[in-house]
């Protein structure tokens with residue numbers, strides 16, 4: 001059974017949400033670990049094998065390790081037959097891969113730069129800013145319900161998770177707001193909350 005290292009209310013929460021949506025949470029061993037939080041609380045957990053003490057982190061049945069949310073989410077989707085992804089050779093695969101990479105290659109750096117109030121031409125020339133990110137989401141969505149046409153994928157979950165975490169940075173466009181509502185409604189938020197409450201309790205004993 002693959003092992004997922006998870007810390008409640010963190011970037012690994014979206015992996016838990018994905019597993020819940022796929023109905024596969026019981027097929028993954030979830031190890032709850034602590035992490036150093038943005039406010040300095042928490043600690044680097046010796047039980048977490050991630051080379052930098054971060055979450056999420058996945059150890060496969062073959063003992064391979066996978067870091068980075070996008071890679072872990074795509075691996076799990078593939079493992080369970082692509083229920084929330086787009087299979088290779090299928091229509092939309094290019095957009096799917098693009099959004100998964102755009103999340104970690106552009107959205108996260110742009111969002112972190114905005115949080116840190118960093119305004120530097122090198123950051124802009126490499127990653128652009130949240131203004132351009134918003135415009136890309138608007139044009140990528142077009143009239144579609146989800147980022148890759150009519151199907152909810154993990155691209156929606158990972159991209160949407162950024163704005164669940166930082167709603168103030170969510171694009172103002174009505175189409176994007178409606179998309180975020182759809183993505184949130186599609187997930188089992190109550191189930192995730194219950195899971196996180198238990199995970200937090202496990203961490204504090």
Ligand SMILES: N[C@@H](CCC(=O)N[C@@H](CS)C(=O)NCC(=O)O)C(=O)O
Nearest residue numbers: 010011035036053054055056068069
């Ligand atoms: N790009 C990575 C970021 C992982 C990450 O920074 N996770 C945070 C939790 S939200 C963490 O583990 N922080 C602990 C630390 O920085 O030591 C991903 O998406 O997986």
